[in-house]
Amino acid sequence: MSTDSLPNTFSRPVHIAVIGGTGLGKLAGYTPVAALHPTTPWGAPSSPILILEHAGVPIAFLARHGLHHQHAPHEVPARANIAALRSLGVRTIIAFSAVGSLREEIKPMDFVVPDQIIDRTKGIRPFTFFEGGVVGHIGFADPFDAGLAAIVQRCAAAMRGDGVVLHQGGTVVCMEGPQFSTRAESNMYRAWGGSVINMSALPEAKLAREAELAYQMICMATDYDCWHDTADVDVAMVMKYMAANGENAKHLVGAVLDELCKQDNSDSVLAKHWEGSAQGAVKFMTKPEGRDPEAMKRVEFLFPGFWEES
Numbered sequence: 001m002s003t004d005s006l007p008n009t010f011s012r013p014v015h016i017a018v019i020g021g022t023g024l025g026k027l028a029g030y031t032p033v034a035a036l037h038p039t040t041p042w043g044a045p046s047s048p049i050l051i052l053e054h055a056g057v058p059i060a061f062l063a064r065h066g067l068h069h070q071h072a073p074h075e076v077p078a079r080a081n082i083a084a085l086r087s088l089g090v091r092t093i094i095a096f097s098a099v100g101s102l103r104e105e106i107k108p109m110d111f112v113v114p115d116q117i118i119d120r121t122k123g124i125r126p127f128t129f130f131e132g133g134v135v136g137h138i139g140f141a142d143p144f145d146a147g148l149a150a151i152v153q154r155c156a157a158a159m160r161g162d163g164v165v166l167h168q169g170g171t172v173v174c175m176e177g178p179q180f181s182t183r184a185e186s187n188m189y190r191a192w193g194g195s196v197i198n199m200s201a202l203p204e205a206k207l208a209r210e211a212e213l214a215y216q217m218i219c220m221a222t223d224y225d226c227w228h229d230t231a232d233v234d235v236a237m238v239m240k241y242m243a244a245n246g247e248n249a250k251h252l253v254g255a256v257l258d259e260l261c262k263q264d265n266s267d268s269v270l271a272k273h274w275e276g277s278a279q280g281a282v283k284f285m286t287k288p289e290g291r292d293p294e295a296m297k298r299v300e301f302l303f304p305g306f307w308e309e310s
């Protein structure tokens with residue numbers, strides 16, 4: 001569907017966003033009411049941001065790899081994505097990801113709500129908002145949002161697929177890609193305690209935390225990577241399972257949005273529990289004489305009024 005005929009403005013604040021990953025370039029069952037094209041100091045986001053309505057509540061939807069899956073994992077403009085969503089008022093993000101399973105019990109088609117990440121990206125992706133003359137060190141011990149994870153867990157019953165399981169907790173290994181892992185790497189990640197593997201959890205989750213957003217990834221297993229005695233992962237396998245799992249994903253996202261929309265103006269959806277966490281880490285690090293005006297402006301885009309009291 002072309003988004004060209006949709007309004008490119010939306011006047012109400014939007015608190016909730018969904019980021020769609022591989023095989024989830026749109027949200028089935030929703031008709032967008034606007035298509036926004038925000039710009040940020042970090043450039044344009046991956047795709048137009050579609051505004052959908054669920055139970056009368058506006059939801060932002062962003063396609064991580066672009067409308068046509070044109071951004072490789074290391075090319076996704078994650079800073080622009082997170083900054084653009086925040087500038088619309090978004091404080092809660094549910095992010096979908098297609099993952100390889102590193103555990104026998106996580107079968108293709110199962111869902112995983114991870115609570116940890118192992119970073120195997122290679123430092124080639126821009127990964128922080130705070131650089132170039134403004135320094136900040138945020139806490140990242142628990143990279144996802146426990147409150148959102150609990151909501152997703154409660155919604156697992158919405159999936160009617162036979163035998164589909166939602167695994168609560170687990171460690172996502174985020175590798176650089178775009179090539180898949182070697183067998184030695186896949187076995188090493190298993191030995192490290194990894195549950196699933198993808199190429200997209202980072203820097204997205206780090207940037208969401210820097211932007212003081214509540215962020216939870218929902219992983220959909222599409223393969224057993226290459227450690228298992230079944231066929232090694234390839235793109236066709238990932239796409240086949242994503243297509244087969246579309247109905248389950250639709251039911252799950254619908255149920256999660258039901259819950260989030262009921263709480264649209266609550267402190268948890270507004271991520272009050274993260275408010276001030278990054279700003280505190282930034283404000284006192286770089287002394288005024290070391291601050292770069294352009295870097296300060298970029299921080300101001302994220303947190304309007306940030307420098308007023310310093």
Ligand SMILES: CSC[C@H]1O[C@H](OP(=O)(O)O)[C@H](O)[C@@H]1O
Nearest residue numbers: 021022073097098198199200238
């Ligand atoms: C096509 S397989 C590899 C690709 O799939 C996952 O994408 P996403 O996390 O956006 O669903 C994985 O992270 C890779 O980018």
Ligand SMILES: Nc1ncnc2[nH]cnc12
Nearest residue numbers: 098099100197198225233
């Ligand atoms: N095996 C795998 N490795 C990395 N990313 C993936 N996304 C889906 N399957 C994957």
